[in-house]
Amino acid sequence: MNQASRKGRPDIRIRAIKAWTPEHSQESPHLALSTTDKVELGRLAEIIEYKTAGSQILSQGQKASFLYLLADGVVQASRTLNSGDRQIVGFYWPGDLFGLAEESIYVNSAEALTPCTVYRFATQKLEAFLLENSNVQHSFVIKAVHNLRSAQRQLIIMGRFDIPRRLATFLLDCSGHEHYFDPATHTLTLPMTRYDIADYLGTSAESITRALGQLESKHLLHRLTARTLELKTAEIKAYIDFE
Amino acid sequence: MNQASRKGRPDIRIRAIKAWTPEHSQESPHLALSTTDKVELGRLAEIIEYKTAGSQILSQGQKASFLYLLADGVVQASRTLNSGDRQIVGFYWPGDLFGLAEESIYVNSAEALTPCTVYRFATQKLEAFLLENSNVQHSFVIKAVHNLRSAQRQLIIMGRFDIPRRLATFLLDCSGHEHYFDPATHTLTLPMTRYDIADYLGTSAESITRALGQLESKHLLHRLTARTLELKTAEIKAYIDFE
DNA sequence: CGACGAGTTGATACTAATCAACCCTTGTGG
DNA sequence: CCACAAGGGTTGATTAGTATCAACTCGTCG
Numbered sequence: 001m002n003q004a005s006r007k008g009r010p011d012i013r014i015r016a017i018k019a020w021t022p023e024h025s026q027e028s029p030h031l032a033l034s035t036t037d038k039v040e041l042g043r044l045a046e047i048i049e050y051k052t053a054g055s056q057i058l059s060q061g062q063k064a065s066f067l068y069l070l071a072d073g074v075v076q077a078s079r080t081l082n083s084g085d086r087q088i089v090g091f092y093w094p095g096d097l098f099g100l101a102e103e104s105i106y107v108n109s110a111e112a113l114t115p116c117t118v119y120r121f122a123t124q125k126l127e128a129f130l131l132e133n134s135n136v137q138h139s140f141v142i143k144a145v146h147n148l149r150s151a152q153r154q155l156i157i158m159g160r161f162d163i164p165r166r167l168a169t170f171l172l173d174c175s176g177h178e179h180y181f182d183p184a185t186h187t188l189t190l191p192m193t194r195y196d197i198a199d200y201l202g203t204s205a206e207s208i209t210r211a212l213g214q215l216e217s218k219h220l221l222h223r224l225t226a227r228t229l230e231l232k233t234a235e236i237k238a239y240i241d242f243e
Numbered sequence: 244m245n246q247a248s249r250k251g252r253p254d255i256r257i258r259a260i261k262a263w264t265p266e267h268s269q270e271s272p273h274l275a276l277s278t279t280d281k282v283e284l285g286r287l288a289e290i291i292e293y294k295t296a297g298s299q300i301l302s303q304g305q306k307a308s309f310l311y312l313l314a315d316g317v318v319q320a321s322r323t324l325n326s327g328d329r330q331i332v333g334f335y336w337p338g339d340l341f342g343l344a345e346e347s348i349y350v351n352s353a354e355a356l357t358p359c360t361v362y363r364f365a366t367q368k369l370e371a372f373l374l375e376n377s378n379v380q381h382s383f384v385i386k387a388v389h390n391l392r393s394a395q396r397q398l399i400i401m402g403r404f405d406i407p408r409r410l411a412t413f414l415l416d417c418s419g420h421e422h423y424f425d426p427a428t429h430t431l432t433l434p435m436t437r438y439d440i441a442d443y444l445g446t447s448a449e450s451i452t453r454a455l456g457q458l459e460s461k462h463l464l465h466r467l468t469a470r471t472l473e474l475k476t477a478e479i480k481a482y483i484d485f486e
Numbered sequence: 487c488g489a490c491g492a493g494t495t496g497a498t499a500c501t502a503a504t505c506a507a508c509c510c511t512t513g514t515g516g
Numbered sequence: 517c518c519a520c521a522a523g524g525g526t527t528g529a530t531t532a533g534t535a536t537c538a539a540c541t542c543g544t545c546g
Contacts, residue, residue, distance in 0.1 A: 159445030202402030
């Protein structure tokens with residue numbers, strides 16, 4: 001299932017689309033880090049594997065001593081409120097950074113949805129390294145801005161879309177990640193539960209089920225099992241009609 | 244009204260709370276830039292004044308050649324969808340950066356809500372400068388991460404709060420900005436319309452009015468005029484009960 | 487095989503969107 | 517200086533979408 005970490009160190013890749021530079025290439029959205037930068041970054045990091053789905057990687061309110069780079073697997077970041085409500089603020093895929101803090105305290109919790117491999121950077125050492133390595137720091141700026149754009153996009157979706165369209169958008173997002181979507185069969189394998197999706201889209205698990213039903217009755221997708229969906233991506237895009 | 248720009252150059256200040264460094268001071272949340280850094284940054288920038296409220300500063304879809312630092316005034320960033328719906332993704336106050344792009348195209352529009360003074364940076368020159376000035380680039384990382392946290396916080400609010408609580412949170416946020424909130428009289432002067440607030444909170448202007456009515460009937464605030472509110476900040480905080 | 491969590495379905499209640507009408511303020515031109 | 521227009525703000529009536537609660541099924545794992 002996970003060839004990257006089967007043996008040796010997985011590659012250090014940071015997934016992001018640039019803000020201020022046009023990318024005319026069709027390539028995958030990974031930032032170009034030089035080999036030496038990768039090696040030096042790798043020396044700063046520990047590799048940690050979370051063998052089982054459901055592992056808690058970090059918790060909101062804890063002292064934030066590390067920043068995490070996901071090498072393999074899927075992670076969700078969530079915040080639990082006084083009321084007990086939980087809001088999932090994002091799902092992280094290989095090449096994503098997580099472990100956001102405010103004044104050295106984690107603001108969210110992070111949980112492995114699948115077995116995961118991560119690079120863990122001590123923030124102190126990392127900050128010092130970035131100050132000495134402008135081009136690597138530049139990659140981190142790009143990544144942060146990329147995440148900011150994603151969050152703003154999600155704000156639009158939460159503010160203006162009904163539940164079926166939120167779900168459709170979410171499924172398309174998931175279909176962008178190779179390990180979980182097979183373009184040949186158009187099959188998406190969801191690593192998260194209905195409750196997770198609901199807590200991400202600001203709704204309830206029941207509404208997710210019903211929204212799936214609505215999309216299915218419009219022939220935009222077909223439920224093979226609860227967690228595997230056959231998507232008609234082009235039709236879904238037309239249905240969403242973003243922008 | 245605007246003493247900073249009445250004469251000479253307004254100060255370059257970037258407003259942000261750090262992520263991985265504890266700030267034990269009680270000071271205002273402005274990043275520490277050295278005087279020489281400020282001077283050199285200032286040389287990169289043009290100062291532009293938008294004399295009238297409602298000025299369009301930039302538009303989504305345009306070529307993004309500049310990044311903006313707000314020196315004085317209030318700006319809103321919004322995205323208009325195919326459907327004609329508008330989502331405001333953020334309000335910017337002095338010390339904020341705006342002009343977010345993706346592959347050199349602005350993703351949002353930005354409009355002055357009051358007369359404004361901005362620093363305008365050519366992105367090419369700025370990027371080159373940041374690569375040569377690690378500590379300034381570091382400030383930009385911190386600012387980007389700060390904005391990311393704000394967006395995630397807004398996601399939680401949109402996902403889990405009903406309209407009155409969204410509004411209460413928004414009013415508290417506004418009260419954090421000195422030019423528009425007088426702590427002595429607890430009076431907030433709103434620079435934006437009900438429609439703007441509604442498009443920010445993912446609702447309608449009518450619902451904003453009704454939510455104001457609900458908060459007023461709970462004695463959390465008092466409407467002096469449509470745009471000036473007397474806030475009971477402590478009670479509002481208790482009402483919101485965030486986290 | 488039993489148990490538990492995930493997923494689904496149905497009935498009901500409620501929040502907020504929508505549409506319409508109206509008031510109030512502001513600014514402009516006769 | 518006043519009249520009128522235009523946009524912002526408010527209120528009411530109706531409707532639509534979705535939250536909530538309850539019951540039940542399905543799938544998986546010990």
